[in-house]
Amino acid sequence: MNNSNPANSLTASLAVGKPKKLQHSDLxxxxxxxxxxxxxxLAIVGGYALASLTAMVVAQAFSxxxxxxxxxxxxxAFSMHCATFIWxxxxxxxxxxxxxxxxxxxxxxxxxxxxxx
Numbered sequence: 264m265n266n267s268n269p270a271n272s273l274t275a276s277l278a279v280g281k282p283k284k285l286q287h288s289d290l291x292x293x294x295x296x297x298x299x300x301x302x303x304x305l306a307i308v309g310g311y312a313l314a315s316l317t318a319m320v321v322a323q324a325f326s327x328x329x330x331x332x333x334x335x336x337x338x339x340a341f342s343m344h345c346a347t348f349i350w351x352x353x354x355x356x357x358x359x360x361x362x363x364x365x366x367x368x369x370x371x372x373x374x375x376x377x378x379x380x
Contacts, residue, residue, distance in 0.1 A: 298357055301357065302351050302352055302357065302360060305351050305360060305361060305364060306347060306348040306351040306352065307348075309347065309351070309361075309364035309365070309368070310343070310344045310347035310348050310351070310364070311344060312364075312368050313343055313344070313347050313364060313367055313368055313371070314340040314341070314343045314344035314347070315340065316368055316371035316372055316375060317336070317339055317340050317343045317371060318336040318337060318339065318340035319336075319371075319375050320371050320374050320375055320378065321335055321336040321339055321340075322336040323375065323378040323379070324378065347364065350363065351363075351364070
């Protein structure tokens, strides 16, 4: 049986010393959390931009049928945003996720300018 006093072990664990340096595991955990936060922002902001640009292109492409164009563009934009959010967290490389959002946004933006926003 251990004869140590519980009060001594409590004060030893509460002793204030020098601040610890960040260890390798702490840095990798911080890097992982930053990457998850970056992907979350990419999914929210990039997904919104991709969905908005998709809705604009679809609405402009089918402008002769206004009601159908607006409804189709809205449904497609909602589906695009949901799929983008899932895809950003599904892909393994963060660079691939970033390029997978930025390049289609640039393409859709160019199409919007071409169609005459």
